[in-house]
Amino acid sequence: MTPFHLAALAFTVWMVIDALRRRAPYYWFLVMLLLPSGAGAVAYFIIVKMRKDFGGGRKRAFRGLEPEVLENLAAHTERLPSSSARLDLAAALEEQERYADAANIFGHVLRAEGGVQSGSTDALAAAHGLACCKISLGEPNVAVDLLCGVLEVDREFANCKAVLDCAEALHQAEQTDEAVRLLEGLTLLTERINHRLALAHYLVLDRKPSEAINVLKTALREYENAPASGQRQQRQWADQAEAQVAELASQAYPRASDSSLN
Numbered sequence: 001m002t003p004f005h006l007a008a009l010a011f012t013v014w015m016v017i018d019a020l021r022r023r024a025p026y027y028w029f030l031v032m033l034l035l036p037s038g039a040g041a042v043a044y045f046i047i048v049k050m051r052k053d054f055g056g057g058r059k060r061a062f063r064g065l066e067p068e069v070l071e072n073l074a075a076h077t078e079r080l081p082s083s084s085a086r087l088d089l090a091a092a093l094e095e096q097e098r099y100a101d102a103a104n105i106f107g108h109v110l111r112a113e114g115g116v117q118s119g120s121t122d123a124l125a126a127a128h129g130l131a132c133c134k135i136s137l138g139e140p141n142v143a144v145d146l147l148c149g150v151l152e153v154d155r156e157f158a159n160c161k162a163v164l165d166c167a168e169a170l171h172q173a174e175q176t177d178e179a180v181r182l183l184e185g186l187t188l189l190t191e192r193i194n195h196r197l198a199l200a201h202y203l204v205l206d207r208k209p210s211e212a213i214n215v216l217k218t219a220l221r222e223y224e225n226a227p228a229s230g231q232r233q234q235r236q237w238a239d240q241a242e243a244q245v246a247e248l249a250s251q252a253y254p255r256a257s258d259s260s261l262n
Helices: 003-021 026-034 036-053 057-061 067-079 083-095 099-112 121-136 140-153 161-172 176-190 193-205 209-224 228-250
Strands: none
Touching: 003 026, 003 036, 003 121, 026 036, 083 099, 083 121, 099 121, 121 140, 121 161, 140 161, 161 176, 161 193, 176 193, 193 209, 193 228, 209 228
16 A cells, blocks of 8 residues: 555545544545545545634635525434534524524534533534624623633634634623733734734724734734745735724824833
């Protein structure tokens, strides 16, 4: 067996284990086991794992959803009531702003999966989805508790989207200073411009605009020193950071050079 085939076999085994953990529909096992050279595993990774694990993929997938598609999702969930199918339906309902209906399904999945403490991907996704619904329903304290539970298990869950949502929940719960501290920790971990933009946003809300300008200027300096490939990936965020610096500097705030962070 060649090194390529060994790598393909190892990757397929990894994806099969992932599918078992998230209770994926049975046909994915057939796809992964029957397609040669790991092609089925690659398809599963792109269509299922990446979409559901990184950055709000479920909700992105259901934007602009036609009513008949939502009906088909509901019918599919009745036929094959797996946690994964229920999460898809809940995400579609949330995207349609049917937050109470979505929250009920997210809560059902969370209980069925044994709660956040079980550590399963579906349990974490359910808690995250339920928390987002609670934010939209005006229950930020409930959302904070749920998201803190998620972050205790996986600090970078959903490509750090859970951290950003927790910051918003904290702000809505009148704990903006805690949101700032949470995002300060995140920016130390990832050093991404979009996360620094989020930190700057909550610093402004916490009436610390000079510190916000410093955060954004630091992000832009790091962007300028990044490799060309990294700059291409972060260009949109750098543009936003530049615009935010200009906007803040034009207002009657203390100059950034006066901040103790300089």
